[in-house]
Amino acid sequence: MRNIVLRANDGADHVISVAAASLCKTVASLLQDLEASKGEDTDPLIVPLPNVCNCTLQKVLGFCEQQRAFDELCTASPAAQQADLTRQIQAWQMEYMQVSTDELYHLVMAAHYLNVPRLLDLCTDAMAERIRGKSPAQVRECFGLKPSLSPEEEEEIRRSNLWALN
Amino acid sequence: MPTETRSTCDGVVQTRIDQPQLPEDIWQNISNYLSTEEWAKAAGTCKTTYRMPLKWARLGRHTPPEGWEFVLQRCARIVGMDIDLEGDAEDVSRAEELMKGFTMQATSGAQHRSSKAFASLKELRISWRFLTNCDAQHASHMALVNMALVCHSLEVLVLSCDLLAVLPAFGAIKHLVVEQPNMQAMSVGLRGLPVLQTLSLINSDRSDTYRCDKSWELALDRHMNLQHLHLQNLVLRSTTVGSACRVHASYAGRLGIQKNDPHEDFATWARSDLWRNVGPQLSSISVQDHDSIMGPFGFGTREAALMEMLSVDRELDYVSLNFYQIGTSHEPLVVSPSVSMGLVRARTLRLWCTKRCHVQVECGAPLAWVNFSLQSGGDIGLIFNGGFDFVRGLQDFEIACGAFCGPGCVELEQALAPLGRSIHRCRNNLQWSLNSFEQGHVPKEFCQLMLCGCCACLSCLRANGKLMQGSLLSREGQPA
Numbered sequence: 001m002r003n004i005v006l007r008a009n010d011g012a013d014h015v016i017s018v019a020a021a022s023l024c025k026t027v028a029s030l031l032q033d034l035e036a037s038k039g040e041d042t043d044p045l046i047v048p049l050p051n052v053c054n055c056t057l058q059k060v061l062g063f064c065e066q067q068r069a070f071d072e073l074c075t076a077s078p079a080a081q082q083a084d085l086t087r088q089i090q091a092w093q094m095e096y097m098q099v100s101t102d103e104l105y106h107l108v109m110a111a112h113y114l115n116v117p118r119l120l121d122l123c124t125d126a127m128a129e130r131i132r133g134k135s136p137a138q139v140r141e142c143f144g145l146k147p148s149l150s151p152e153e154e155e156e157i158r159r160s161n162l163w164a165l166n
Numbered sequence: 167m168p169t170e171t172r173s174t175c176d177g178v179v180q181t182r183i184d185q186p187q188l189p190e191d192i193w194q195n196i197s198n199y200l201s202t203e204e205w206a207k208a209a210g211t212c213k214t215t216y217r218m219p220l221k222w223a224r225l226g227r228h229t230p231p232e233g234w235e236f237v238l239q240r241c242a243r244i245v246g247m248d249i250d251l252e253g254d255a256e257d258v259s260r261a262e263e264l265m266k267g268f269t270m271q272a273t274s275g276a277q278h279r280s281s282k283a284f285a286s287l288k289e290l291r292i293s294w295r296f297l298t299n300c301d302a303q304h305a306s307h308m309a310l311v312n313m314a315l316v317c318h319s320l321e322v323l324v325l326s327c328d329l330l331a332v333l334p335a336f337g338a339i340k341h342l343v344v345e346q347p348n349m350q351a352m353s354v355g356l357r358g359l360p361v362l363q364t365l366s367l368i369n370s371d372r373s374d375t376y377r378c379d380k381s382w383e384l385a386l387d388r389h390m391n392l393q394h395l396h397l398q399n400l401v402l403r404s405t406t407v408g409s410a411c412r413v414h415a416s417y418a419g420r421l422g423i424q425k426n427d428p429h430e431d432f433a434t435w436a437r438s439d440l441w442r443n444v445g446p447q448l449s450s451i452s453v454q455d456h457d458s459i460m461g462p463f464g465f466g467t468r469e470a471a472l473m474e475m476l477s478v479d480r481e482l483d484y485v486s487l488n489f490y491q492i493g494t495s496h497e498p499l500v501v502s503p504s505v506s507m508g509l510v511r512a513r514t515l516r517l518w519c520t521k522r523c524h525v526q527v528e529c530g531a532p533l534a535w536v537n538f539s540l541q542s543g544g545d546i547g548l549i550f551n552g553g554f555d556f557v558r559g560l561q562d563f564e565i566a567c568g569a570f571c572g573p574g575c576v577e578l579e580q581a582l583a584p585l586g587r588s589i590h591r592c593r594n595n596l597q598w599s600l601n602s603f604e605q606g607h608v609p610k611e612f613c614q615l616m617l618c619g620c621c622a623c624l625s626c627l628r629a630n631g632k633l634m635q636g637s638l639l640s641r642e643g644q645p646a
Contacts, residue, residue, distance in 0.1 A: 105185055112192055124192060128199035136210035144185045148212040157210040163232035164206035 003044040004031065006061070008054040013046075020064040025115035051113050056106045059099075063119050066092060097126045104130070105143050135165065190214050198222045202233050219243040227253045227261040234268040238283065241272070246289040251306075258294070262305040269312035284316045291324040311335050334358025340391075345369055349402060353385060362389045366396040386411075406443045414484070415444065416452035450484035451475070451508070459489045459499060476508035481534070485512040492517055493524035495547055502528035502552075510534065519543065530555040541566040548574030554581035 004021045006014045021027045027047055034045060049057065070089050077085055099107065108123035131139050136154070140147060149157070158165065193215050197205045201224045209215045223237045223244060237244075251261050272283040290313065294306070314320075314335030323336055326345035333342075333355030341364040344352065352367065365386070384405045386392055392407055395415045407413055453472060476485070485508060493499040499517075501509045509515060510529060514537040517523060522544035527533070530553035538560060540546065546567045557578070565575050 105188075108188070108192055112189060120192070120195060124195035125199050127192075128196045131196065131208050132200060132204050134208060136208060136212075136215075139208050139211045143188075145187060145212065146185065148187055148214075149210070149216075153213075154210060157216050161206050161210055161232075161236075163230050164203050164209075164236075 002031070005044050005046045006057060007046055007048045008052055008057045009050050010054050012054040012057075014057060014061055015044075016061055016064065017068070020061070020068045023064045023067055023116055023118070024060075025117070027114065049110075049113070052110045053106065056103070056110045059103070059107060060110050060114060060116065060119065063096065063122075064116065066096075067118060093122055097122060101130060101142055102144065187212050187214060190218055193218055194221050200224075201226070202229060202237055206233065206236050222246045222248070224248045224250070225265075226250045227257040229261070229264070231264055231267075234264050238268055238271055241283045241287075242285070244284060244287055246291075247284075247287060248291045248293075250293045252293055259305075262309065265309040266305040266312070269309045269316075273312045273315050284313065286319055287317045288319055289322040289324075290317065290320055293326045307332060330355040337361075340364065342366070343368070347400075349384070349400070353383065356384075356386065357388065360388060361391055362386075363391050364394040364396075365389075365392065366394075366398075367400055368396075368398040369400075404443050407447050409447070411447045412449045413444065413447050414450040415448050416450075416454075416486075448475075448480070448482065450482060450486075452484065452486040452488075454486075454488040459487060459492055473506060476506045479503075479507040480511065482508055482512045484514045484516075485509060486514075486516040486518070488516075488518045490519060491521040491523070491544075492519045492542075493526075493547075494522075495524055498524035498526040498547065498549065500526050500528060501533075503532060513537065515539070517541070523547070525549070526551065528552050532556075533559075535560055537562040539564045545570040545572065546575060547572040548578070550574055550577060554578065557581050557585065 002018070004016050004018060004027065006016060006027070008014070018031075021031065030047060031045060052060070070085070070092075074082065074085055097104075104123060104126055108120065108127060111119040111123055127143075130142060134142060136157075139145070147154075197218070198221055200208075205220075209218075218240070219242050220237065220240045221244060223241065223246075225234065225237060225247070227250070237247075249265065251258050251265075253261075292310075310332040314332065317336070318338070320336060320339055322341040322343075323339045324343040330344070330348060330351035331354075334357070337358055338361060339359060340361055342359065342362060343364075343366040345368045347367050356362070356365075367384075383403055384397075386395070386405070386407045388408065390408050390410055392411050392413055395405070395407070395413050397405070397416070459472065500506060503510055505528075510532055511534045513534055515535055516537075516539045517525065518539070518541045520543045523540060523542035524545075524547040525540070526549045528551050530550070533552075533556035535556055536559060539562075540548070541564070546565065548565075549572075554577070560582075563578075563582075565571065565578075567575070
């Protein structure tokens with residue numbers, strides 16, 4: 001079976017299982033394309049990820065491996081135990097999302113880049129929690145986002161959304 | 167934007183630099199978790215957030231006109247909408263007018279081909295209470311008819327209001343959930359929904375419950391695609407489905423009867439009569455009730471009707487009986503070809519009860535059980551008189567006991583041992599109680615009772631006798 005190596009932007013390599021890699025749609029589709037063009041091969045597939053730093057990649061891979069383990073458990077468990085498992089998964093996810101806002105930003109960007117739908121949903125849910133009740137300026141400050149609007153545009157938007165700001 | 171420092175996961179302190187903007191689909195995912203007001207408040211974060219079309223919109227009775235307008239301007243790619251109009255009459259009436267205006271604008275845009283408003287809407291949920299006198303001139307009625315004109319892709323409609331007269335306008339929907347349906351209007355409204363696959367009717371409209379002289383019938387003969395039928399707390403006499411359908415049917419809750427209330431005396435009604443006409447079309451049966459189900463003789467009409475239904479010789483994929491109590495030591499629930507062929511031929515059998523469970527299995531080989539789950543908050547009395555030939559086909563099995571597991575469980579365990587399998591017999595009461603409470607199967611008081619003890623079945627008691635204290639077993643004063 002082919003090994004998959006994900007290379008972070010600082011050159012650090014991480015070997016992951018095919019099952020875990022299948023949760024990253026970007027990697028899965030790369031693998032599929034490669035197999036379609038070259039057939040079955042045992043050479044490792046090295047995927048450089050110039051947009052993902054080492055610590056974020058570790059975090060993403062931790063998610064993929066854990067989700068794969070949960071998926072296997074869900075398949076093997078009888079229907080009556082599914083509720084227990086769901087609770088375990090939720091508890092793990094809650095623990096997993098105890099990250100700083102900066103880490104959350106990098107995590108959501110990585111989940112988007114690698115196309116990991118479940119991680120993306122988890123991150124966007126957490127971001128929505130942090131955005132709730134904040135003004136545009138507070139959202140930008142919270143996530144350290146570059147302002148993209150001119151002061152005039154900002155004022156125009158503020159006026160049109162006054163009903164929600166009050 | 168001021169720069170500041172941050173610590174990374176590696177513990178390295180770095181200077182924070184302004185991050186580039188998030189892509190539109192990330193913002194779109196974020197907006198799905200927020201109400202329209204919350205999203206509008208944050209929408210001025212950047213150009214993307216301000217101009218971005220919405221995928222989900224959540225509007226309520228407090229949403230001002232600008233909020234409805236905000237959604238209307240961003241609804242070209244919307245797939246789901248949740249409108250919650252619960253509240254006092256004045257607020258609701260104002261919101262209904264807003265909704266009417268909102269849908270009229272959408273319709274007018276669509277007619278002039280200047281807008282694709284709601285063209286991709288797949289799921290619409292409208293929550294409404296205390297709505298009466300909803301005639302064709304009513305604002306909410308007109309609003310829904312307008313929505314039907316533009317929502318060509320709508321598949322899921324969830325209504326918790328009496329707006330059933332508009333149902334035929336949504337002729338293409340596949341999944342319909344109605345809370346508090348007026349059964350008279352429902353019967354008429356359903357005729358216009360030929361492609362329905364899922365129908366869920368929950369809690370009869372209160373005016374129905376007082377019409378003791380009426381007995382509504384749910385006729386679904388024309389719905390050839392119907393696959394799932396869920397009925398809960400309905401005042402309903404009977405159900406019919408098309409002869410070609412195979413239906414997963416479930417009934418939850420009792421009829422909402424206060425037996426001492428003369429206006430709600432349905433004691434003679436046989437709830438399970440609901441399914442009598444459905445007969446061979448049923449592929450699964452799920453019944454949940456806070457009452458008891460006894461053996462084949464000497465119990466109420468409702469249980470008799472259920473047992474009659476289960477006595478028919480047919481293959482069932484799934485049977486779930488969730489009662490307060492299943493059988494007694496004198497009158498167990500009998501599983502035998504002559505009394506309950508439906509239980510014998512069920513591939514998945516799930517018996518859950520709050521109190522105690524007594525089941526007597528009279529046959530061995532014909533049992534078709536592949537999955538068997540028996541969970542009881544009290545004692546389990548399981549008697550196998552027909553041998554254990556069936557265990558070869560058993561794949562998933564579980565017995566969870568809140569108190570005393572009878573010898574039948576041990577015998578089953580012994581029968582499974584040569585096959586290298588063991589029964590999941592002794593589960594922790596705490597976990598079981600939490601599960602049951604969360605799923606609404608048992609009253610809160612019962613869970614509290616369970617939470618004060620740990621598993622008290624024999625093997626646990628042997629392992630740690632002190633756990634007996636506080637359990638159901640010691641409460642009821644029964645010897646271990």
